[in-house]
Amino acid sequence: MRIGDVAQRAGVSTRALRYYEEQGLLGSERTSTGQRTYTESAIERVQLIQQFFTAGLPSRTILQLLPCVESGHASPEVFEVLEEERRRITAAMADLAAARDALDRMIDITRNPTPEHCPSLR
Amino acid sequence: MRIGDVAQRAGVSTRALRYYEEQGLLGSERTSTGQRTYTESAIERVQLIQQFFTAGLPSRTILQLLPCVESGHASPEVFEVLEEERRRITAAMADLAAARDALDRMIDITRNPTPEHCPSLR
DNA sequence: CTTGCCCTTGACGTCAACGTCAACGTTTAG
DNA sequence: CTAAACGTTGACGTTGACGTCAAGGGCAAG
Structure with a gap:
């Protein structure tokens, strides 16, 4: 998936997705020409990030918590x-x-x- | 009461009180030398303002609502x-x-x- | 091929509720 | 009287999650 698809399906702007990547909250692969590529799981992740932002958590704190979601530890x-x-x-x-x-x-x-x-x- | 007393008793900064006045949220009398003077009711009012700010209401909205507190209409x-x-x-x-x-x-x-x-x- | 939409990085703009500093006048305690 | 503590206005700084250009490259359709 490209960035526009993720943005639409997750209900955020492409600017937000690039910002999340800049903050280390969201990873992406790149095509040979430099375009970002995402997996399906990115959508779920973005929604979780959004939920935390809405709850008032700053990006630095979310950055601390997200690895715990994946590792379970x-x-x-x-x-x-x-x-x-x-x-x-x-x-x-x-x-x-x-x-x-x-x-x-x-x-x-x-x-x-x-x-x-x-x-x-x- | 002077501004420092109100600030301490209401638990906000003097800067905040001047900001509230600037936004039309909080009135004050002035002494002959230009210093702000407040009545006891100011403390209650400041606390209500703070409560609304904490709830995420912007100052413009609070400005709309406050007269209704006084008038009851x-x-x-x-x-x-x-x-x-x-x-x-x-x-x-x-x-x-x-x-x-x-x-x-x-x-x-x-x-x-x-x-x-x-x-x-x- | 070219039109039109998608993507890239970079950088400045936004908004709101104050914080902070400067430069100066006022009040109060000793 | 004098020094500390408090007050005044004015103006610029802060913070965070993006919005919004600008300038350029990529990609499927006709």
């Missing part, structure tokens, strides 16, 4: 990274829940306006 | 913004949950390594 340091990121994500979910609740209170108030609305915003 | 457009952001946050929480689950699978595998680990990563 993690050094103690990488294991600590795994658990640290898990904690980060859990905290982020709590923050989102808090903000969502704040929005819910605002939505509720704007639907049933009361003279004494201010205290209930806290 | 929302125009139809602002109301739509409220619900749209609620949907965004809900989706973001789902993404985080998915990434957390991926991490959990990796953690599980690195704890009990199996020869057939690869399929369970999907």
Whole structure:
């Protein structure tokens, strides 16, 4: 597969794929003329990378974790990274829940306006 | 209160407070010599602003929502913004949950390594 | 052959919420 | 009074995951 196919099937831009390669997150073979070639497994890998990016992991951290996906083994340091990121994500979910609740209170108030609305915003 | 007090009590930098004012998110009185003065309610307001920033809302959107906190009323457009952001946050929480689950699978595998680990990563 | 779409590298642009530094005025504790 | 600590505006720097040209080469169809 060429880069455009992978991009379309994985739902990312070709620029993103080259960026992933630049960061060491995604490998590729080259044809004799220098064009990138990918296997089917690249699509799955890109989707996993995207999932981690969406969760707020920086590329350096993803770079640490990806080898563990392939080897099925993690050094103690990488294991600590795994658990640290898990904690980060859990905290982020709590923050989102808090903000969502704040929005819910605002939505509720704007639907049933009361003279004494201010205290209930806290 | 001066800006340093608000910063400390709200847990943000003075630079952030000036930025909020610049963006129209936070008002202040001025002394005769030009120094900013805040009321107690500023702290609560800053914390709400922070909560929204943490949830990924941009300052322009927060600027739309804040008047609704004070007035207790929302125009139809602002109301739509409220619900749209609620949907965004809900989706973001789902993404985080998915990434957390991926991490959990990796953690599980690195704890009990199996020869057939690869399929369970999907 | 040439048209049109795909690919390459390289390099600069973006966006947002601040950090940081400069140069200077203000308030406060001793 | 004076020095430390705090305040002001202005402006440039940071960070990360790409977007977006630019300039050129590769490849199947008609």
